Amino acid sequence: VNLSATFQNHTFANPLMNASGVHCYTTTQLDELLASSAGTLVTKSATMAYRQGNPKPRYRSLALGSINSMGLPNEGLPYYLDYVLAKQTQADVPTLFLSVAGISMQEDLDMLAQVDQSDFNGFTELNLSCPNVPGKPQVAYDFEATEKMLDSAFKLFHKPLGVKLPPYFDLAQFDIVAKILNQYPLAYINTINSVGNGLYIDVDSETVAIKPKGGFGGLGGAYVLPTALANVHAFRQRLNDSIAIIGTGGVQTGADVFAHILAGADLVQVGTQLAKDGPDVFARLTQELSDVMAQKDYHNLSDFKNNLKEL
Ligand SMILES: C=Cc1c(C(=O)O)[nH]c(=O)[nH]c1=O
Numbered sequence: 001v002n003l004s005a006t007f008q009n010h011t012f013a014n015p016l017m018n019a020s021g022v023h024c025y026t027t028t029q030l031d032e033l034l035a036s037s038a039g040t041l042v043t044k045s046a047t048m049a050y051r052q053g054n055p056k057p058r059y060r061s062l063a064l065g066s067i068n069s070m071g072l073p074n075e076g077l078p079y080y081l082d083y084v085l086a087k088q089t090q091a092d093v094p095t096l097f098l099s100v101a102g103i104s105m106q107e108d109l110d111m112l113a114q115v116d117q118s119d120f121n122g123f124t125e126l127n128l129s130c131p132n133v134p135g136k137p138q139v140a141y142d143f144e145a146t147e148k149m150l151d152s153a154f155k156l157f158h159k160p161l162g163v164k165l166p167p168y169f170d171l172a173q174f175d176i177v178a179k180i181l182n183q184y185p186l187a188y189i190n191t192i193n194s195v196g197n198g199l200y201i202d203v204d205s206e207t208v209a210i211k212p213k214g215g216f217g218g219l220g221g222a223y224v225l226p227t228a229l230a231n232v233h234a235f236r237q238r239l240n241d242s243i244a245i246i247g248t249g250g251v252q253t254g255a256d257v258f259a260h261i262l263a264g265a266d267l268v269q270v271g272t273q274l275a276k277d278g279p280d281v282f283a284r285l286t287q288e289l290s291d292v293m294a295q296k297d298y299h300n301l302s303d304f305k306n307n308l309k310e311l
Pocket residue numbers: 021045068069070071072073101127129130131132133193194218
């Protein structure tokens with residue numbers, strides 16, 4: 001069984017990587033991802049400068065997944081840009097992903113300009129879907145703002161660019177968003193970000209799980225797998241073939257990875273399960289994925305990618 005994944009003319013040993021925000025805040029964590037069985041990595045979404053983020057507890061692992069309202073804590077763009085620039089010169093390091101998430105359109109443009117002027121040779125991910133910056137709506141739920149953002153981004157950015165999208169829940173919205181995205185030379189979309197502003201309640205203590213925003217936070221894990229698969233498949237059916245898809249959300253097993261690829265994903269990210277199990281999760285998931293493929297007598301990802309059958 002061959003797990004190698006091609007993605008916009010780049011080849012990875014396998015289709016698995018972390019989701020931005022999980023195990024990717026420090027260079028130590030990023031190095032642990034490189035040392036793991038993951039095919040590549042993405043850095044924590046960066047703002048231009050260091051950002052403390054929301055008060056703790058701001059992440060809770062739950063039986064059926066996770067809830068978070070981190071509030072975009074990060075070491076600042078230079079920290080992550082320095083990391084990927086240093087790593088990309090080393091042998092045996094895959095093409096890397098760098099995530100940016102400004103708290104204004106101008107900050108996004110300033111960061112993209114800085115990355116564009118650098119020697120970074122990997123993929124840049126513009127996060128349009130952070131649900132946890134108080135007072136800041138998720139850009140990608142505002143279709144006009146999304147169009148304005150992408151118009152301005154592609155005027156100044158000349159490297160491969162992807163966008164991190166929130167989940168959509170309405171077929172008409174898939175049509176509208178896909179129509180917007182197809183206007184741009186995007187390298188990829190990454191779908192989904194956490195399902196925004198869920199509320200976990202602990203009945204014994206009669207309290208919420210996290211401190212920020214009265215307990216409202218983005219959901220991940222098993223809770224979100226069907227929504228993630230729907231977004232991957234809906235956009236695969238609607239986007240130009242030139243736009244690749246990273247499937248994110250709800251991966252716990254190799255079968256879940258298989259499902260994301262069947263739905264049309266070219267790469268698959270793992271967040272909540274990585275937070276629970278640590279980087280060893282990638283050794284388990286690659287083994288489980290190859291077991292599922294072997295049982296079905298598939299030899300390559302292309303044997304079943306985007307091959308979901310209808311009834
Ligand atoms: C970049 C901020 C994000 C955060 C955060 O830092 O709170 N949490 C998410 O689930 N998704 C995000 O995009």
